[in-house]
Amino acid sequence: MNQSLIIGQYVPGESVVHKIDPRLKLIIIFIFVIAVFMANNIWSYVSLYFFVFASVALSRIPVAYIFKGLKPVWWIIIITFMFHLFINSGGNVIVSFLGINVYEQGVFQGASIATRFFLLIILATLLTLSTTPIAVTDAVEALLKPLKKVRFPVHEIALMMSISLRFIPTFMQEMDKISKAQAARGLDYTKGKLKDRFKALLPLLIPLLISSFKRAEDLALAMEARGYQGEEGRTKLRQLSFSKIDYIVIISLIVFLVSFYMIRV
């Protein structure tokens, strides 16, 4: 199995985009989602394209990585576009072909929705490629902190995320070992009749589940033995802090949003 999974899809780099505080990146994504659904004319979409492609250029991440993030979504974008082309019946007929009419409104609507998915996926992929999962976890914990006032378990969620992230590679290795052990005993869930493959899955999944229960109990004991007693009184090894780059980004973002608001009519 792929060992590089430990750092997720992160592409190491020293670009401006890499150095932005992860909390700010998450906030930008959420603002952008709102903006994309507020766009309602050609120029507002053009400004959004500008924002996204400027971000990509600044990140200095190869374009091939960006488009890899789009791969699972291409067919959805195309299907949606095609569907609106043939269903929407507002405005004038542009093309008439074999009894099927393509209307003005259908083209605009299809293009609008396709654009939304396109831009959102690119920006989200950029976040994923320029930020490590651990950094995003820290950012999520920081941004959820206000929810503690309504008793949301912020610390516990962050703890569970860290534990899960830590154990995914371990379980991948374990699955690999069990898989090879079972193959040595003649079982292979990727070949043969359907019934045989399902039978071969049992000796793969059951040991994995049982060993995960054991690990959970061992880990709980170890944590308590090391003095863990909840969030109270804890300090943080990794600290997030804003830098000069973040303030420049904030100012640029405000300028962009004001321009966008004036453009959209």
Next chain:
Amino acid sequence: MLTFYIGGLTIKLVHLIYVSMFAAIMGVLGLLPPIPLGFSPVPITLQTLGVMLAGSILGARLGPKYAALSQVLFLLIVATGMPLLSGGRGGIGVFLTPSAGFLISWIASAYVIGYLCQRLKTVVVWKMLLINLVGGVFVVYLIGVPVQAMMMEIPVTQAAIYSLSFLPGDVLKVVGASFIAVKLYHAAPFMKEARA
């Protein structure tokens, strides 16, 4: 033993870690290669098997809230950028696509399965089959299809027809999850004490 208070729920540290482990297992299942079916163009991915197992095992022992929490946790981890969904997808982008409704339905799915399993007097395969069909298939499509239709701005019936091709694989996963859950119920002594 160390306990927390989450949303009015007293939770032991070891239970919290059980939830974490299940989220990690969800990730591993998503990385296994899909099993092709001869009679369907859509291969079986094992990830939703993990959802059913979370409900059948974790939910049956600790309660449906824990099963749902494991799915919330898994989706949060996917959002951080880990490529744990089938096909190596991950990051916030997956929640901005029409399939997002199916991801979110996993939370309700695990809860329903866990709730029904916890109420079982006797653990028998056919009862597990029924429970996983309701929670693992019906609830998932009940939530996923309308969201897909809404995001693509197409009629719900159109989205439902498209989803039919995934049905054979899902039913087979129901069978697999039910057998695994029953086997584990009798084989795994660890979590029996955990409820105490």
